[in-house]
Amino acid sequence: MSTHVIIIGGGIVGLAVAERASRLGNQVTVLEKEPDWAVHQTGRNSGVIHAGPYYKPGSLKASLCAAGNRSMKAFATEQGIPWLNTGKLIAATSERELPALRELERRSEANGVPFRVLDADGARAYEPHVAAVGALRIESTGIIDYAAVCRRLAELVAERGGDLHTSAEVVSVTSRPGGVVVATSDAEYSGDLLVNCAGLLSDKVARMAGLVPSARIIPFRGEYYELVPERRDLVQGLIYPVPDPGLPFLGVHLTRMMDGSVHAGPNAVTALAREGYTWRDIRLSEALGDLTYPGFLRMASKNIAVGMAEIRRSLSKDVFAASLARLVPAIDKADLVRADAGVRAQAIRRDGTLVDDFLIEQAPHQVHVLNAPSPAATASLEIAAHICRLAGLEPDNRAGFPRP
Template identity: 45%
Template structure:
């Protein structure tokens, strides 16, 4: 497929961030011509369609960071959009449960972040926690009333309907293999198809580093795939908890720990863990991609990540291979859960940018050139934050002087 037209914008990536960016462009400039390219046959095929479906409140993130600001905005905007479109969501609230003295200390740090980020919270002692969640055990908890649940695939599909109605072209099943930036335009090739645009925006998720390299950017990071394995509880156990139940996270890690999540479809899920994956896009157990593994082994930051997280990584790998170890993590705060409650569910894979020196990129990360904007790190809470991320990217693309 080759077109003689030159689009104002070409967007690579049909996850929720890419589609939300197109939606914001057309919302702010209805006359803009937009084409969105997605290599899979459907939208929301990867991170968007393989997560817990949580509308985060934003308590975890460093005050002043993009994650902190955009998550707060995105939570309200997501609920507003879902209400307008008739997409079901529910504000079930979240309990962050401390099960030992260290976690109580860490909870104090979360209280500070909640106050600095403007998040409403309630601090519960052990008795109050047990009263609200009889099956949950802990020394105390933070209750975040505004946290909710939704189906982000539904949100993405609704946004896609909006942009097509507004005149955008959505092309699926095309994998980009060449990007050439010139002073006046960018040419994007995918197989036998070629598209020209005045501005390229890449929201490529698990492939964001490869797309950036393809476009000629200097790459000082790599996407490492962290596999998150989930279980679903049987329908008869769906009343085990009524809120989202999370552990207190380790502030040095970008992961939130194994949690119990009601879903908008009425089931409870448990997970995810966080295991370094051997493939970026294989969701079956022990999925391996030779190219992905080879690139990881050549990456200078890999050994530094492994050395800095040796104990945590070994524990996560053990729990991945040994269901009873996974169960033990859950039973720290939910002792009523049983081994036969853990029913297999499709895994998720988090695209985590890691710098060459082995440091995790904790915030959203965007790289720009004269005619391109590349979103190179947008893991959780990107789904919650997608609408304001898309707005920010749309404004940066329209006016390169916008920070």
């Protein structure tokens, strides 16, 4: 028996769920408030197919990223979407970073991620301009255009008779016996199952649907520069720093993109709107709600120095360039030009804890994806399979709601 699945959100997770559910023979409706797919997090990231060395073994991020690395490459190959297996260098630039690098070795091994341990000369063999006292070479990291993946996912859903709507902002969600009713400003949709993949607005949609989510989305803007074309040869592939183990951000890094450009970034500053891509983007009601949330206040009070450093890096091109020069000393601020920023939807619990794993919560006839930052694009096909299992849409019906 077919289930009518209503999906809110046309980023890569929402469209992956739509593709999976339609392939399983279900009726699918996708509602996206923007005029196109992949406008926000999906279309404004580094385009990396992550391998998974960072994530706590046993977590959803660890298991779904490792599987997603394989399934995203297989999907792209099958569908004719270009991708490259570039590999990645995680570079320790000082002796004090080596213990954290060793921890990444342990996590890589536990997560089944292929890697090589390199000394300074070994690191320069891959990236001749890098400054490293030691490094990990992650062989299975790749790059792709995730917006192109989304377009193909949408095409596949449409070919199976799916009902896809852009410029369709949801204004209400109402439970009914056996399902939900979702209303936009000009239409109403009745379905058996709601899947909320609204990203930056996912907690708001959850509350609209009657769920009290265990965390609140706080938007963190990630600002990028690009290397000018004549300096792109400073970076052969992907160069990442050793990240702060206490934060879910990977640090400012250098990433060669599918078009040959080299992106530098992102930093992480609190945005003053859920879709606040510049300091000028301010929505007072959103900012007041987010910045006065007890969880944000508790988190910020413990990370004042880190937060101030990120703000300085945001406001000063010199500081941003200096951060990159720790990895590649030849980079100077004259080598950088501004690129489009992104905003990360980061869930924070009321006690100030940054949610460090994918967070998916359920209510009757509802599934809400409440924390799906990086590596969600990499893992999107596997997140979709996980959600379909939770909702009882998969043939084995391992978990979730009874079929209507």
